[in-house]
Amino acid sequence: MRVQRVMMSADAVGGVWTYALELARGLAEEGVETLLAVLGPAPGPQQRAEASAIPGLRLRHGDFPLEWMHDAMPAQDAAGAWLLALARDFAPDVVHLNHYCHGHLDWPAPALVVAHSCVFSWHAHVRGRPPGPEWQAYRDGVTRGLRGAALVVAPTRAMLADAERHYGPFRAGRVVHNGRRAEDFPPRPKRALVLSAGRLWDEAKNVGALAVAGHSLPWPVHVAGEARHPEGGVAGFDGLHPLGRLDAARMAAAYGEAAIYALPARYEPFGLSALEAALAGCALVLGDIPSLRELWDGAATFVPPDDPDAIAAALHALVEDAPERERRAALARARAATYSSARTTAAYLDAYSRLIHANHEATACTS
Known part of the structure; x- marks a missing residue:
């Protein structure tokens, strides 16, 4: 089904910013308008200039701590309310979250969550042990968000397996490799x-x-x-x-x-x-x-x-x-060359269309 508007979350700290702009650029070339809601530290002048070069990209910043930061979880309810307000105003066909804690919210469109990395898999691979009990609220929030999303996407099978191991089971999962030009x-x-x-x-x-x-x-x-x-x-x-x-x-x-x-x-x-x-x-x-x-x-x-x-x-x-x-x-x-931006964009458009179709089918069955 035709996708016209996507609301996407991101942060301006690491690779998620690059990923989000690359995908937004690919979507723009397919006639899709993107609202990019940035959490955490504000994008710098150079980052804003990069975003402004993408046709049809709307950039919004919410000054809420990123969920992987210490003591960030108490602020996530307010962050979720801000995101929901943006979604209601923008009326997207799909909500694409590049963070976890809000996948379960009552979005006005089907929502997918992309598992880029997480605190528990980071600790498992880097330090060989789980994080301390102070991260239980994070784990609860991430689990709720991932299990509530219509689809969980990861850039590799390894990351999808890690996410499933720590927070699953999920309603559906899919691997979409990242891409560059x-x-x-x-x-x-x-x-x-x-x-x-x-x-x-x-x-x-x-x-x-x-x-x-x-x-x-x-x-x-x-x-x-x-x-x-x-x-x-x-x-x-x-x-x-x-x-x-x-x-x-x-x-x-x-x-x-x-x-x-x-x-x-x-x-x-x-x-x-x-x-x-x-x-x-x-x-x-x-x-x-x-x-x-x-x-x-x-x-x-x-x-x-x-x-x-x-x-x-x-x-x-x-x-x-x-x-x-x-x-x-x-x-x-x-x-x-096999990890191209065009291939990534096509895979996400397919995922979006399937989510919209499934949502329409579910709505028709209950009406």
Whole structure:
């Protein structure tokens, strides 16, 4: 069934922002108008400029704490009321939530929730144990939201299984890979450097292990991303060349010039940065975890995340063997082409249409 309006939630802190804008751009090209409701810290000037470049995108910001932040749950009722008011005014065909706690609300249209990451799976993979009892309210809210949604989507089978394990069962589940546009990440003449990117303060990105490995490398290791935690504190690592948070153009240039992209992640439900780097012609060195294996098996070098010596050895091997490095880069770029923005947009439009059809059928049966 024809989709004309989608209301989508997002935050401006990490990869969900990039994902939301990419999808909104794809939807706009299909004639779909999007209202993007941003929770948490306000988008910065550069982010607002990125959003304003997408035809038909309406941007709204609600100053409510993100649900994964400490002591955020008491504010979620007010956040839900704000979101419901936006939905009533906008009258969407589908509500697309990129957070969890409001999937069960009485939306004016069918709602899906996308499981990008979560506190309980983060703790399981990064620290090997569940979070403390202070996170029970979070777990209750996430469980209620996910079980109440008409559909739960995840970017990998691994993330969908994690979400089901911690919060299921769900009414329905589906995997939709994230996508990016190859033309936004053109390869450039390569420089002798290793690049990484991500939130430096996030233990899941495992920048610390990369810093240890980098001490023995003949090439510099550049790292792009936010060092300041949204709740306070700044991460720093010796042995790395920090680039700070780069805008889209400078990030694409950094990928284009890097010969190797390293992401020895402990936890990464999809990894948009690896996809962007692969499109730009980087050889990939990735953490050997289920989600990244699912996406890149046969097209990347995998390393045990908590073994800096193994990370250094894998990087050394690619630094010293240019033909193998170029072969690996070609494999990664070919795989990356299968994770296109157009394919992602088409998959979501199919999911939206199925939800609308099912909602109409249910309404007809009860009328």
